[in-house]
Amino acid sequence: MIGNWFIAEIPGEVGQSYIDFFSIGHLCGGIAIFLFFSLLYTIPMSKEEGTSQVYLPLWAVWIITVAIGILWELLENTILYDLGLKFEFRLDSLQNLVMDIIFVAVGAASSWVFAHLLFRYHKSPWPYYVFGIINVILWLGVFVIWRYTTLG
Numbered sequence: 182m183i184g185n186w187f188i189a190e191i192p193g194e195v196g197q198s199y200i201d202f203f204s205i206g207h208l209c210g211g212i213a214i215f216l217f218f219s220l221l222y223t224i225p226m227s228k229e230e231g232t233s234q235v236y237l238p239l240w241a242v243w244i245i246t247v248a249i250g251i252l253w254e255l256l257e258n259t260i261l262y263d264l265g266l267k268f269e270f271r272l273d274s275l276q277n278l279v280m281d282i283i284f285v286a287v288g289a290a291s292s293w294v295f296a297h298l299l300f301r302y303h304k305s306p307w308p309y310y311v312f313g314i315i316n317v318i319l320w321l322g323v324f325v326i327w328r329y330t331t332l333g
């Protein structure tokens with residue numbers, strides 16, 4: 182089908198096209214890793230002294246998350262590949278690998294924007310984590326459905 186080079190529709194295209202169901206997994210990962218490391222911002226922020234106490238600014242949380250995304254691709258396409266743990270035992274194409282990292286970066290950036298907007302009006306971190314976790318679960322649902330439509 183036209184567009185297969187861009188979006189994987191069959192198992193043989195997974196990891197080769199720019200986008201496949203694992204892209205959504207990377208989006209989830211970006212959101213979830215950002216949520217986790219942002220604890221170093223939100224916990225001190227919610228104390229009396231406010232943002233002057235933060236251990237890690239949110240831009241640094243974003244950079245850590247993207248760095249983990251890059252490390253994951255290195256690990257996945259070297260060690261996990263050698264161990265035979267990679268999907269259908271083939272390496273990601275360069276375009277797929279780069280898009281995976283971009284999806285992590287976009288997921289993390291969406292959490293960053295959300296945190297930035299929310300903390301302007303509401304200094305408690307709870308709504309941020311409640312909606313953040315709901316967001317991860319919704320995208321996991323998209324991942325599972327897309328995985329099912331690709332693999333059958």
Ligand SMILES: [Ca+2]
Binds near residue numbers: 254278281
């Ligand atoms: Ca990958």
